[in-house]
Amino acid sequence: MTKKRLLGFVGILFSVVLLLAACGGSNNNVAIGPAGSATNTISKLIFDAYELEEGDYNTFEEGFGDAAEGVQDGNINISVGILGLPASSIESLQASAGDVKMISLSDEAISYIEENSAYREMTIPADSYDFLEEDVKTVTAYAILMGNTNTISEELGYELAKAMIENSNEISHAQGAQMTLDNALNGLEDLPIHPGAARYYEEQGLEFDNLVAELNVADQPNELTLGTGSSGGTYYPLGGEMATVWNNNIDGINVTSTETGASLENLASIRDDKMDLGMSVHGPAIDAVKGQGDFDAPVENAAFIGHIYPEVVQIVTREEFGIDSFEDLK
Known part of the structure; x- marks a missing residue:
């Protein structure tokens, strides 16, 4: 050589x-x-x-x-x-x-x-x-639904929570069966709860002592965006069906589900008023409202609306x- x-x-x-x-x-x-x-x-x-x-x-x-x-x-x-x-x-x-x-x-x-x-x-x-x-x-x-308190009024929060429980039988995805009154507060833990959702759950006899979020909704939008997750996961197909349930059972709104990077992206988008509803693991949601973990400051306009399903690693x-x-x- x-x-x-x-x-x-x-x-x-x-x-x-x-x-x-x-x-x-x-x-x-x-x-x-x-x-x-x-x-x-x-x-x-x-x-x-x-x-x-x-x-x-x-x-x-x-x-x-x-x-x-x-x-x-x-x-x-x-x-x-x-x-x-x-x-x-x-x-x-x-x-x-x-x-x-x-x-x-x-x-x-x-x-x-x-x-x-x-x-x-x-x-x-x-x-x-x-x-x-x-x-x-x-x-x-737990997978939960978080709502933007700047865009989700009390009445709409009530209707969203109600439809998740009372119309979940319209969801064909297997995880739709987890949206029951018995499971409704799973994942709530230290999170503030949306006043509309709180009113619905109290009417159903559920008890909790969480902070009820304050709303700052100037004008309720008719077009709403739901952040889900990647197409290969559970959030994306399930979120699409949830949006359909809301659209079929709540007058005057149209919810569009969108593919995202899931929890952290959805919570950040709610914080920035770029999203109205977001699916999230409850842990990152707690981090968001407390301003810890991946969040440098508390996300003050996000509130719990309901439990979706248990998230298993x-x-x-x-x-x-x-x-x-x-x-x-x-």
Whole structure:
């Protein structure tokens, strides 16, 4: 080999080494959800719980739908999703790939997550999916509806909450069954409640002692925007059906659902008066109104309208990848 060729080979080898160093030298590709989403936040909390370092994995900020395609193609090893149970997107992935498995969180990781977030321990029963052979330990939160107190009047807040409960049977999505009076206040916790929603729930005999939000609605708009999530998740299709229910049962309004980056984007859009309604995990909503976490200052114009469904952190991989735990990424 000539000196010139040898130097060229060394140069190429050095470039490869730099490339591997830049991406951490890891073959573990993990989809953590879009930037600004609750999935992104919980994924990073899971990494912290397992004391993983950046060189242990490569992250892909994709919604669960796109990430599932990557898992199927073998380009993504682990995909984290906050989804309803069961999730049709996971069932579809199993139908295509045939060897999907779900990763459990360790007791230590769950304790860490509970100490540092609003998520709480949950067990996914083995009969939730055909491919599960045993229960899966994970964490869960609640999907809730937040309303803009600058654009949602008391009467409209009342009608929105009422339709969510009394017309949820018109929703074909499986998670529509979770919108019941028994579940109506799940996720309320420390959030201010919209006065219209508060009036409806009080009429139904529900009790709570939360702060009732003050309204600043100068002129109730007829055209309203509902922020959902990515097309591959639960928010987007469910939010579309919720908008249809409201449009069919509340006179004088037209709600349009839109695809977004989910919780954080929806809450920020409400704050900036660019959105009227937003679906969110209850943890980020609490952060928003308190001005903590991803929010530098309190979001003063956001209020709880109702519970939508329990949000379950579901972590999928494939048998062929040989990953049983996040410990395997080290």
